[in-house]
Amino acid sequence: MSATFRSLHIRNYRIWAAGALVSNVGTWMQRVAQDWLVLQVLTAGSGVAVGITTGLQFLPMLLLGPYAGVVADRFDKRKLLMWTQGLSGLWGLVLGLLVVTQQAELWHVYALATLLGLTTAFDAPARQTFVAALVPPDHLGNAIGLNSASFNGARLIGPGVAGLLIAAFGTGPVFLINAVSFAATVVAVGCLRTSELHPFPAAQRGKGQVREGLRYVRRRPDVVVILVVIGTVGTLGMNYQLTTGLVATQVFDKGATEYGVLGSILAIGSLSGALLAARRDVPRLRLVFGAAGAFGVASLVAASMPTYTLFAISLIPVGLSSLTMMTAANTYVQSTTDPAMRGRVMALYMMIFMGGTPLGSPLIGVVGDVFGARWTIYVGGASALVAVAGAVVWVLRRDRLRIRYRLHEQPHLQVLHPDEGAAARDSLDAAGGRAARSAA
Structure with missing residues (x-):
């Protein structure tokens, strides 16, 4: 087996990866359907409403991230994941039934997005760190890269399928399919051989565990500078569902199918970046900074494209650079963190990376409504370049x-x-x- 796929020879990881791939396809289908439901069915093309929906989905990550990290460090991640994945499927089922029965209103979407966000806040750090229990330490970087490849391979399939289903049947069946897809992860986790897991030390019950995690990160300037860069890019630059939806509908006058295709094309670059990252053991800081800078440049180029076809093609380097940045940052942080602190550190990582979305999505939605759809991408690209420049200057002066x-x-x-x-x-x-x- 090639170096890129070496973690797949481990039985537990193969089972996990198969279940995750099915679940990820459903997740990407729901993301497209949810934004389309708000943008074209429940509102008159309101970018602000889409931004609020996305913001509510990620707000719990911002508020509960450190506490979710303590839970991930203290409790059995297998059981925790079975609960969080099952609840996520339940929220998709409820929304699907509301849409199919034509009872869905905007506040329903807001409420269910919030519930999904609450569940994801506890799911994310457990899922991010659980991979360390599936493979030996020298395979961790490869396994994280393959996880990203799975997520973005699903992005190749999910948005396109969602676009076709929405065009033919509406958004309701898409939500129902996503609800069923979460069962794949629950079954996969249940089928793992516990005797072959690689457990790491669990945090002991006690006071001040959140503060302990924050102090650990504060003593790691290399982690802090990564958090600054990925936080800026995640907040302002990676609102793909919102930005590509606005550009597709308002600039190029396209429908659901073309909107879904954009997500799949973006995933071509993302999948390539993930597979390249899977070949590395421990990436370097310069790769994180370089990929973030490349993302900024690629985003500015994409926002300037005059036709739908050129815009779609230009999303490939956007996906490649963004996924290289995310995978390199994730692998670096996990592989250099004390195992007993990994849940809390990754919860803080996910809180900053994903939790900034509640702030960024409504802001980007306002930018789109006031200045036009292209500016939603211009702002993200420019902010990435500013963040990278600031991080490099800080490191150069510090050392x-x-x-x-x-x-x-x-x-x-x-x-x-x-x-x-x-x-x-x-x-x-x-x-x-x-x-x-x-x-x-």
């Missing part, structure tokens, strides 16, 4: 570094420490390694 570029030398780009003379050293990576070792 008193200087950058040198020589066209006729190898390597061309060197980051030099004042105590090292002419010896090149990538201090962005070394600083992160030092911080990780000192925190361990």
